[in-house]
Amino acid sequence: MSLTQPLTAFEKIWRDHVITPLAGDTALLQIDRLVLHELSGSQAVRALAEAGRAPDSRAQVFTIIEHLISTRPGRGPLDSVSVSGPAMIGGTREASRRWGFHFIDYDDPRQGIAHVVALEEAIALPGSTYVCCDSHTSTVGAIGALAWGIGASEAEHVLATQTLVQSRPRTMRVAFQGRLPAGVHAKDMILALIGRIGAAGGIGYAAEFAGEAVRSLSIEGRATLCNMAIEFQAKYGFVAPDATTLAYLHGRSHAPRGADWDAAAAYWLSLAGDPGARYDHEVSIDCAQLRPQITWGTSPEQVIAIDGRVPDPSIQPDAESRLEAERALEYMQLSPGMPLTGLPIDVAYIGSCTNARLSDLRAAAAILKGRRVREGLQAVCVPGSTPVKRAAEAEGLHQIFIDAGFEWHESACGFCGHIGDDRFKGLRTISTTNRNFKGRQGPGTRTHLASPVTVAASAIAGCITEAPAGGA
Amino acid sequence: MEQFVAVTGRAAPLMQINIDTDQIIPARYLGGTDAKGYGAHLFANWRFLADGSPDPAFILNRPPYDSAQILLADRNFGCGSSRERAPKALREFGFRAVIAPSFGGIFFNNCFRNGIVPVSMPIGQVRAIVEIVEASAGQAPITVSLEACRVTLADGRNFGFEVPETLRQMLLAGVDEIDLTKSRQAEIDAFRERDRARRPWIYIGPAASP
Numbered sequence: 177m178s179l180t181q182p183l184t185a186f187e188k189i190w191r192d193h194v195i196t197p198l199a200g201d202t203a204l205l206q207i208d209r210l211v212l213h214e215l216s217g218s219q220a221v222r223a224l225a226e227a228g229r230a231p232d233s234r235a236q237v238f239t240i241i242e243h244l245i246s247t248r249p250g251r252g253p254l255d256s257v258s259v260s261g262p263a264m265i266g267g268t269r270e271a272s273r274r275w276g277f278h279f280i281d282y283d284d285p286r287q288g289i290a291h292v293v294a295l296e297e298a299i300a301l302p303g304s305t306y307v308c309c310d311s312h313t314s315t316v317g318a319i320g321a322l323a324w325g326i327g328a329s330e331a332e333h334v335l336a337t338q339t340l341v342q343s344r345p346r347t348m349r350v351a352f353q354g355r356l357p358a359g360v361h362a363k364d365m366i367l368a369l370i371g372r373i374g375a376a377g378g379i380g381y382a383a384e385f386a387g388e389a390v391r392s393l394s395i396e397g398r399a400t401l402c403n404m405a406i407e408f409q410a411k412y413g414f415v416a417p418d419a420t421t422l423a424y425l426h427g428r429s430h431a432p433r434g435a436d437w438d439a440a441a442a443y444w445l446s447l448a449g450d451p452g453a454r455y456d457h458e459v460s461i462d463c464a465q466l467r468p469q470i471t472w473g474t475s476p477e478q479v480i481a482i483d484g485r486v487p488d489p490s491i492q493p494d495a496e497s498r499l500e501a502e503r504a505l506e507y508m509q510l511s512p513g514m515p516l517t518g519l520p521i522d523v524a525y526i527g528s529c530t531n532a533r534l535s536d537l538r539a540a541a542a543i544l545k546g547r548r549v550r551e552g553l554q555a556v557c558v559p560g561s562t563p564v565k566r567a568a569e570a571e572g573l574h575q576i577f578i579d580a581g582f583e584w585h586e587s588a589c590g591f592c593g594h595i596g597d598d599r600f601k602g603l604r605t606i607s608t609t610n611r612n613f614k615g616r617q618g619p620g621t622r623t624h625l626a627s628p629v630t631v632a633a634s635a636i637a638g639c640i641t642e643a644p645a646g647g648a
Numbered sequence: 649m650e651q652f653v654a655v656t657g658r659a660a661p662l663m664q665i666n667i668d669t670d671q672i673i674p675a676r677y678l679g680g681t682d683a684k685g686y687g688a689h690l691f692a693n694w695r696f697l698a699d700g701s702p703d704p705a706f707i708l709n710r711p712p713y714d715s716a717q718i719l720l721a722d723r724n725f726g727c728g729s730s731r732e733r734a735p736k737a738l739r740e741f742g743f744r745a746v747i748a749p750s751f752g753g754i755f756f757n758n759c760f761r762n763g764i765v766p767v768s769m770p771i772g773q774v775r776a777i778v779e780i781v782e783a784s785a786g787q788a789p790i791t792v793s794l795e796a797c798r799v800t801l802a803d804g805r806n807f808g809f810e811v812p813e814t815l816r817q818m819l820l821a822g823v824d825e826i827d828l829t830k831s832r833q834a835e836i837d838a839f840r841e842r843d844r845a846r847r848p849w850i851y852i853g854p855a856a857s858p
Contacts, residue, residue, distance in 0.1 A: 260679025
């Protein structure tokens with residue numbers, strides 16, 4: 177490789193973290209940040225202690241109570257709908273204090289879903305390697321970090337060494353060309369991409385999101401894109417740092433200050449891909465053609481435009497794909513050719529690391545203002561972080577949600593995954609979350625994924641409905 | 649790591665696309681910090697009827713597949729949540745290898761730390777194995793050799809596969825991955841000395857004492 181060979185942003189960040197190359201395409205990588213939550217993190221911490229080891233770089237480890245803790249207003253320190261929640265919350269709390277990790281407890285004003293907090297607190301920084309025992313860790317690629325989910329054993333390895341053995345992925349560039357039409361949001365962009373390339377389309381790739389529509393997105397919108405990189409199995413999903421990134425990070429808790437900021441900012445901007453850098457795979461999406469998206473099946477790849485019709489399994493290219501589509505239709509209780517618009521729903525859920533940041537709540541509130549959700553429908557909002565919740569309350573958004581008939585909860589992972597609360601059992605849900613897997617939100621729960629405005633408009637109508645393009 | 653050199657055993661075909669880790673072990677069974685106790689909940693929503701009894705129609709409830717050591721699946725096996733209880737549940741049930749066209753990346757990495765080899769092979773080769781398994785009513789032995797990076801069928805046909813070389817060597821030797829990394833501490837320290845000068849903002853101070 178000559179010195180002048182142009183590099184992608186991924187190649188630069190990878191290069192700057194290789195401690196030593198190992199066999200084949202693997203390397204021992206420096207890990208800049210480890211974040212643990214009480215579900216998987218408690219396992220890693222316990223395994224480390226049982227092996228008689230101690231953390232290597234405790235100042236680079238953060239723990240956040242967010243996965244199993246209740247979202248109930250007035251919740252206590254061990255409240256959880258999971259039977260094992262109290263033990264895991266208590267164990268994580270105790271270990272965090274004992275080891276001296278940066279610890280954000282359930283009642284800390286910084287608390288929230290780890291991937292939301294990581295951006296708000298600048299725990300993740302551009303060009304850093306960032307890992308967490310959670311598949312949606314890719315979210316923090318929004319500010320140009322290489323961020324990925326790991327298992328508890330890998331987390332134990334990071335705790336003990338602050339390093340990981342990783343295989344180098346190939347590079348993919350996803351260019352969202354042109355401007356987004358009114359009423360089309362980051363969630364629609366990423367669902368449309370997954371519909372196009374499939375839930376396995378990113379296996380073995382580091383995906384860089386680029387193009388005019390991505391550059392125009394706020395960090396919050398970029399977070400929605402990167403959040404669902406794991407839903408097409410990209411190893412990393414990120415947006416190279418730019419002026420928007422710097423403006424977002426400046427002054428945040430763990431962002432550098434003074435001369436360090438200046439040096440960091442120059443380094444971060446230097447990470448953008450060089451002109452002429454080659455990618456192993458390129459995908460281009462014409463944003464002018466995008467429509468609001470909604471899933472019909474049990475994989476995020478099973479998605480259509482909101483005014484489309486449920487596809488016939490016979491169009492699938494092979495027998496297994498046809499069977500997969502048939503199984504999804506059976507579970508979702510849908511038929512080929514039917515429209516989704518007008519389909520009655522039982523639950524509207526706004527929450528999760530995908531779509532519960534302040535801009536999401538504002539967009540939903542613009543639809544909900546002065547209206548009521550359909551009688552008999554369960555409508556729930558769980559803000560992505562306590563700072564999001566407080567900021568929304570300062571703007572009066574909570575009153576709009578409550579007046580519209582939404583429950584207004586404390587922040588946590590909440591009802592994105594089923595950890596023991598059966599309240600959505602057997603119901604049809606429209607949700608701002610990231611997974612429509614069978615049983616994901618409860619036994620027999622049928623989840624349709626969509627953007628916050630589509631969920632809000634559908635909550636009012638009581639059925640799947642496209643939001644008015646201009647908001648309210 | 650639990651050592652893996654080669655395994656010869658029965659295979660169970662579960663030829664579905666996008667089998668996610670919520671299906672492999674539902675979230676409600678993830679509680680506790682115990683290292684074991686997950687095999688009983690493997691594929692819980694598919695294996696058991698509403699009354700909790702085994703569903704006789706599900707392949708892993710039927711002999712000889714209930715003693716299979718190799719699982720056959722379609723693409724993107726293990727997508728979804730990062731839960732390491734997914735490979736733990738497979739291992740406790742008795743599986744030592746999963747053969748599929750592709751895997752969710754986090755699950756793929758987790759397998760190696762739980763004594764399971766994830767074998768990626770083209771769908772045509774996976775189907776060839778399924779055919780020989782079904783033609784023998786599940787009795788045909790399949791050999792997965794990590795040493796040779798090869799899957800061998802009873803009729804002598806065999807297919808090569810690739811896994812990350814570093815992970816392969818670790819699994820073949822059954823090494824403790826943390827001990828191995830710690831043996832490179834001098835290189836790690838040298839890297840960090842350079843890195844601190846270059847990226848000082850990464851090396852933040854410890855948490856303030858509560």
